[in-house]
Amino acid sequence: MINPILEKDLKTKMRGWRTPVLLSIYLLFLGGVLFLFFLANNQIFVYYTDTAFNPRVAVSAYNVIAMFQFVLLMLIVPAITATAISGERERQTLDLMLCSDISTWSIIIGKLIVSIAHIMLLVVASLPVMGTVFLFGGITFGEIILMFLFYVITALMVASLGIFLSTLFRKNVTAIIATYICLGILALGPVIAFFIWGVFFQRSYNVEITYSLLTAFLFPSPGYGFASFFAGTQSNLFGTIFNEIQHLAEKETNFLRYLKPWMINGLFNIIFSGILISLSAWKLQPVKKRKRKA
Amino acid sequence: MLKITNLVKRYGKFTAVDNLCMEIDEGHIFGFVGANGAGKTTTMKIVAGLLQPTSGEVLVGGIDILSEPRTVKRKIGYMPDFFGVYDDLKVDEYMDFYAGIYGIPYRERRAITDQLLELVDLSHKRDFYVDSLSRGMKQRLCLARSLIHNPSLLILDEPASGLDPRARVEMKCILKELRNMKKTILISSHILSELSEMCTSIGIISQGKMVACGTVDEIMDKLSHSSRIKIKVRDRMEDAIRLLQEQPSIGKIDIADSAIEASFKGDDQVLAEILKRLVTQGIPVVSFTETGESLESVFMHLTEGSEEYDD
Secondary structure, three states: OOOHHHHHHHHHHHOHHHHHHHHHHHHHHHHHHHHHHHHHOOOOOOOOOOOOOOHHHHHHHHHHHHHHHHHHHHHHHHHHHHHHHHHHOOOOHHHHHHHHOHHHHHHHHHHHHHHHHHHHHHHOOOOOHHHHHHOOOOOOOHHHHHHHHHHHHHHHHHHHHHHHHHHOOOHHHHHHHHHHHHHHHHHHHHHHHHHHHHHHHHHHHHHOOOOOHHHHHHHHHHHHHHHHOOOOOOOOHHHHHHHHHHHHHHHHHOHHHHHHHHHHHHHHHHHHHHHHHHHHHHHHOOOOOOOOOO | EEEEEEEEEEEEEEEEEEEEEEEEOOOOOOEEEOOOOOOHHHHHHHHOOOOOEEEEEEOOOOEOOOOHHHHHHHEEEEEEOOOOOOOOOEEHHHHHHHHHHOOOOOOHHHHHHHHHHHHOHHHHOOOOOOHHHHHHHHHHHHHHHHHHOOEEEEEEEEEOOOOHHHHHHHHHHHHHHHHHOOOEEEEEOOOHHHHHOOOEEEEEOOOEEEEEEHHHHHHHHHHHHHHEEEEOOOOOOOHHHHHHHHOOOEEEEEEOOEEEEEEEEOOHHHHHHHHHHHHOOOOOOEEEEEEEHHHHHHHHHOOOOOOOOOO
């Protein structure tokens, strides 16, 4: 039997006008970004001019789209998931669910799958937009699939965070704001910590920056995991940073050299999600079970 | 069916439920009466497994709600005083969703939904969006939802609140139907007359404490030490009131509908003596009647001085 919460939410979410509108806006936005990028690089009207098409532009376009999509996911997932439980509470339907014999695990998992399915719909629908770069080469299908997998794992972590905070806070607005703040801390906190460390310690003790050191600081940041997918040139700041990370990884002598940033961050995301889901299910229990008397 | 022993619920220093004890036998309907914030909803939420008690024991069918909450929840159907609905679901989808929540197989859902919508007279609305239903219909739908898993104990928190007189009558008819189905029901209401009509027993709660519990007649017998007398006089009402005030057996005196109403403690002999005095003083008595104290007045008397708060 399908999880009833999943069944109901999928039915109602797909029935309304919100999902098609959100999907359309999302795709128009991605398409628009891609169009503007090609336009800015003089690649749109290439047949009408004598300029030869530059395949490196396609790779850069892929980077731009991938990054845009990643940032958009980070912005959309909290808005969808952080109302999962607090929304039920505000609507006064949570008690009707909790007074039944359904486990809080089923409620949380149902809500989580709905949120991820919603996000994956956006990602899968955007594949044709991403696929335009195939026309020009430079990116393999395998790379896109790996990135898709990374999106799923990151969405799982962000969704778990949203649901956990939605369980913790009674109001939708508080839960959404708290999720954005926590996500901001998770994404930028390690980077800021690394810079502070660099300013105060690295200069004083002249410690060489290695891949292990970098990973020790940055492993929770989704941006660090995304570094693996920035197939890039050194033409901009991100390209330089991501290439530098790749170089450090190649210089690493221990097993870490085989672990790319997306794997390490992905593993953290999975473990962190598991913890958040368990905490959410525990927190949602209205009555904590008492051991039976002897 | 339901046994509550020394139930306590505290919120910090505030005690919402204070050593509450009660018992409901199988097939009985127990009316839970109390002012707003007396602790009715808190008690009902604890029994429904939605609130952790500070101490005490709640047994449903002999099973402790804290030891086996999921087993107990299967036996309970709960209808809260305030509840929301999913606006974007149709009536039969709403029922189907809750059937799924209770793990009822797909093949059985249709028949159960048909039966329950029939019971609450909503069969003709099954394809309507829940949002389009009136308040009374939503209340009835919520009652049908609470019955979806065929619970043996029903907890109904103010099922008739906010309903117009017609919807109240309809709700009352459904509750009578449930009584005929031999369901054990714990029901709270402000409308005491409605409860006294259909309940096998009643509990009056004030400031978290059960101040009276038993059948309606028992409560009236136990607590109505005083009765009321109603005297109509043609004139000289002031003299009659003065004379009554001199009698030690007469308590508070009111004037209603040009008649004197007074609370009275004593037997028939004392009553006859009062009448005799009125007549010998030449007061033109038109009628002299002893009336029993109403359940409302017993309730008011018992809950006197209790403050209202939101629980």
